[in-house]
Amino acid sequence: MKKIEIAGRPIGNEYEPYIIAEMSANHNGNIETAFRIIEEAKKAGADAVKIQTYTPDTITLNSDLPDFQIKGGLWDGKTLYELYEWAHTPWEWHKPMFEHARKLGITMFSSPFDTTAVDLLEDLNAPAYKIASFEAIDLPLIRYVAGTGKPMIISTGMADAEEIEEAIAAAREGGCKELAILHCVSGYPAPAEDYNLRTIPDMMERFGLVTGLSDHTLDNTTAIASLVLGASLIEKHFTLDRNGGGPDDSFSLEPADLAALCRDSKTAWKALGKVDYGRKSSEQGNVQFRRSLYFVKDLKAGDFVVEDAIRSVRPGYGVAPKEFDKLVGLQLREDVNANTPVRMDLLKRRTKP
Known part of the structure; x- marks a missing residue:
């Protein structure tokens, strides 16, 4: 009942x-x-x-x-x-x-x-x-x-x-x-x-x-x-x-x-409430404060991403930290400045010689 x-x-x-x-x-x-x-x-x-x-x-x-x-x-x-x-x-x-x-x-x-x-x-x-x-x-x-x-x-x-x-x-x-x-x-x-x-x-x-x-x-x-x-x-x-x-x-x-x-x-x-693993309405404004990957050096188009060129920091506008290992070794499509978020569209895979 x-x-x-x-x-x-x-x-x-x-x-x-x-x-x-x-x-x-x-x-x-x-x-x-x-x-x-x-x-x-x-x-x-x-x-x-x-x-x-x-x-x-x-x-x-x-x-x-x-x-x-x-x-x-x-x-x-x-x-x-x-x-x-x-x-x-x-x-x-x-x-x-x-x-x-x-x-x-x-x-x-x-x-x-x-x-x-x-x-x-x-x-x-x-x-x-x-x-x-x-x-x-x-x-x-x-x-x-x-x-x-x-x-x-x-x-x-x-x-x-x-x-x-x-x-x-x-x-x-x-x-x-x-x-x-x-x-x-x-x-x-x-x-x-x-x-x-x-x-x-x-x-x-x-x-x-x-x-x-x-x-x-x-x-x-x-x-x-x-x-x-x-x-x-x-x-x-x-x-x-x-x-x-x-x-x-x-x-x-x-x-x-x-x-x-x-x-x-x-x-x-x-x-x-109910079983719910989704993001709640009260959390939306705080998503920006999660960690993400940022460039910490100025890089030129054609440079390859090395480990000390990117870091996991707050805020959360960049690529998720879990992608760190995948990004190392990728080549930049364009110039980037330090303290800017890492975006996948800025990167291309290394071409084999």
Whole structure:
């Protein structure tokens, strides 16, 4: 699959990288902050803003038993229910958020975490769906999303090759025609050395899908590097302020960082170009500064060229230096002055006695 389209925007290696700003929980419970995140993503040049659609009751159970306790990391000491109560995007916000995005001209879609979330997003005419890494093994959910007929992106953090194949098969079985996958490390944040970006071209060959990166590192280096290896889309968490104190703020990009990602990813993609050994337009003016052969002595018509009569020097208006040995011993057709370029029309071959 060479490309997919989301809201009319083609995504694939032949197109500029598709940049997704993941809002996640970075609205921190304030819809005005959510609106500002959408606005800043648009200003930065992102192609899309992604949100997450769940409630604590649709994603976990309200229990403080050991299975539901978070130990270590950013959210140490909370139960899963407490985390998702804190982090979720209220469902009544979805419609005004989608309307705000449409008004600004930026695409918005979401990660649904159960079938009721899909139904809500369908009512809002979401143009695509993202399956989060933790849900990549929820094959019934993938089939349900596929049944919408919309493009789908599956994040593969924690999934092995067999599980990725199963997720892809479920999407196909459900009727998904436009499918992309994201290489991902589900650490928050994730160290760059965990990313093993050489996996991306292997995924492209193994699964034959548009492939991208869900990047949880703290800067843009890993994301830009992924483009060189074939990534067509990049997802990064996005916030107004890394010090905002929300669940995901600390490992998210701020507006200036997102703008840099949007700018630099396009530059990197353009730099990849194609296989081309020809002279480039930016080089044309510098051809004159290459080396060539020049006469370094005054010579008369009928003289023979000897080795110390010509030299390889800059600029490049004379015969190429590779012709040096062939020119030695040739006879001049006319007088030449020192410091003038060697031209083949000035020379004739030595005639045998």
